[in-house]
Amino acid sequence: MSTHQNKQFSESESDLLSEIMAARRDVRGNRFLAEALDPDDVDKIFVAALMAPSVGFSQPWEFVSITQADTRQQIADSFFVENEKAKALFRAGNYQAGQLEKYEQLKLEGIIEAPLNVAVFYNPQKGPVLGQTSMPEMGRYSVVCAVQNMWLKARSLNIGIGWVSILDPEKVKHILHAPQDRELIAYLCIGKVDKFYDQPELEMLQWQQRKKAEQVILTERFDT
Amino acid sequence: MSTHQNKQFSESESDLLSEIMAARRDVRGNRFLAEALDPDDVDKIFVAALMAPSVGFSQPWEFVSITQADTRQQIADSFFVENEKAKALFRAGNYQAGQLEKYEQLKLEGIIEAPLNVAVFYNPQKGPVLGQTSMPEMGRYSVVCAVQNMWLKARSLNIGIGWVSILDPEKVKHILHAPQDRELIAYLCIGKVDKFYDQPELEMLQWQQRKKAEQVILTERFDT
Numbered sequence: 001m002s003t004h005q006n007k008q009f010s011e012s013e014s015d016l017l018s019e020i021m022a023a024r025r026d027v028r029g030n031r032f033l034a035e036a037l038d039p040d041d042v043d044k045i046f047v048a049a050l051m052a053p054s055v056g057f058s059q060p061w062e063f064v065s066i067t068q069a070d071t072r073q074q075i076a077d078s079f080f081v082e083n084e085k086a087k088a089l090f091r092a093g094n095y096q097a098g099q100l101e102k103y104e105q106l107k108l109e110g111i112i113e114a115p116l117n118v119a120v121f122y123n124p125q126k127g128p129v130l131g132q133t134s135m136p137e138m139g140r141y142s143v144v145c146a147v148q149n150m151w152l153k154a155r156s157l158n159i160g161i162g163w164v165s166i167l168d169p170e171k172v173k174h175i176l177h178a179p180q181d182r183e184l185i186a187y188l189c190i191g192k193v194d195k196f197y198d199q200p201e202l203e204m205l206q207w208q209q210r211k212k213a214e215q216v217i218l219t220e221r222f223d224t
Numbered sequence: 225m226s227t228h229q230n231k232q233f234s235e236s237e238s239d240l241l242s243e244i245m246a247a248r249r250d251v252r253g254n255r256f257l258a259e260a261l262d263p264d265d266v267d268k269i270f271v272a273a274l275m276a277p278s279v280g281f282s283q284p285w286e287f288v289s290i291t292q293a294d295t296r297q298q299i300a301d302s303f304f305v306e307n308e309k310a311k312a313l314f315r316a317g318n319y320q321a322g323q324l325e326k327y328e329q330l331k332l333e334g335i336i337e338a339p340l341n342v343a344v345f346y347n348p349q350k351g352p353v354l355g356q357t358s359m360p361e362m363g364r365y366s367v368v369c370a371v372q373n374m375w376l377k378a379r380s381l382n383i384g385i386g387w388v389s390i391l392d393p394e395k396v397k398h399i400l401h402a403p404q405d406r407e408l409i410a411y412l413c414i415g416k417v418d419k420f421y422d423q424p425e426l427e428m429l430q431w432q433q434r435k436k437a438e439q440v441i442l443t444e445r446f447d448t
Binding site for chain 1: 230231232233237238240241242243244245246247248250268270271272274275276277279280281282283285286287288289290291292295306309310313314317327330332347351352354355356357358359361362364365368369371372373375376377379380381382387389390391392393399400401402403406408409410419420422424426427431432434435437440441442443444445446447
């Protein structure tokens with residue numbers, strides 16, 4: 001067995017990782033280019049997914065790679081229905097002036113524009129999973145770690161990913177003929193982009209303010 | 225506004241990211257060194273967390289940094305109780321011979337051994353969150369993305385992280401005086417290590433086999 005995994009990374013290597021993290025964006029349809037992805041790049045993104053940690057080494061993930069136009073149109077239809085429901089919620093809420101108008105102007109997905117969609121599922125294991133016996137959510141969280149690996153790997157390949165969550169998970173399962181026990185964790189739109197924004201789009205638009213470190217990092221316990 | 229986020233990464237830079245991902249391990253108490261972490265390194269790990277994607281830019285995370293011995297002992301006590309429950313489940317199950325014995329020999333946490341523990345919470349926002357209206361789990365998944373960023377950043381700094389999930393989340397909340405609406409997502413043990421294993425420990429021990437890409441990557445839909 002090789003010992004290369006025991007490698008010590010240098011400061012500049014660690015800095016590069018942070019640079020990739022900082023440059024990663026959630027990409028929507030207004031930034032995707034139609035050009036097809038290099039299959040080698042797609043393979044590399046999946047290899048990154050499979051290097052994610054998983055509870056009890058359960059690897060409870062399943063990825064459906066989607067390019068067919070009719071499937072994507074059906075998914076986009078679910079987005080449309082769910083987004084109308086979302087607008088109704090924002091309309092009903094007690095929001096600051098202009099918030100609903102801002103919401104309505106946002107492009108929130110790239111289902112049709114991106115050349116590749118990937119639906120990511122949780123495939124629960126029968127019987128107890130090591131590490132999941134007290135926290136049943138752990139299997140789902142392993143799948144999310146795989147998604148984050150894909151997102152970072154894609155960005156390092158100068159490829160954008162957008163995570164679409166304004167979808168009815170049961171409708172997506174139906175469209176993709178998923179077995180009943182599977183659970184949709186993420187729906188990803190993947191493609192080359194004309195540019196990556198410098199900041200998250202919702203930060204640029206002042207939809208929500210960036211929290212300061214001292215607001216979210218506490219010492220020893222909550223009330224000290 | 226600078227345009228450095230639009231940076232194109234090179235193939236060797238992308239390869240380095242994969243190398244960090246491949247070298248990341250779940251670290252337990254038998255590998256942690258007692259020596260304190262450099263505060264600059266801890267800061268860098270938190271900076272990585274805060275660069276994670278979050279649904280609707282909600283940044284619904286909260287991190288409690290724990291070094292006090294009595295707090296860690298209380299958390300370790302919860303691990304002990306939950307791990308006895310887990311063993312009972314593995315004992316009752318219909319497992320291959322030796323599985324329970326294997327389980328009992330595993331060191332599954334490093335709560336006391338690691339110089340730093342970090343409890344990671346989901347802090348739900350009041351009112352609808354953009355992108356979370358159809359999939360309420362999205363906020364929790366944002367917090368998991370932050371954990372995966374921390375894990376990768378730590379590895380690039382040659383620091384190990386172990387995610388302990390054999391804990392009663394309500395007990396952990398009580399120990400840390402967490403407000404009722406918070407939810408424990410992850411409990412991390414962080415520290416320098418004597419070595420990183422070449423493979424996941426559970427893979428080396430053949431607890432579970434590594435899945436092949438073709439088992440988990442499907443094309444267009446489930447039944448084609």
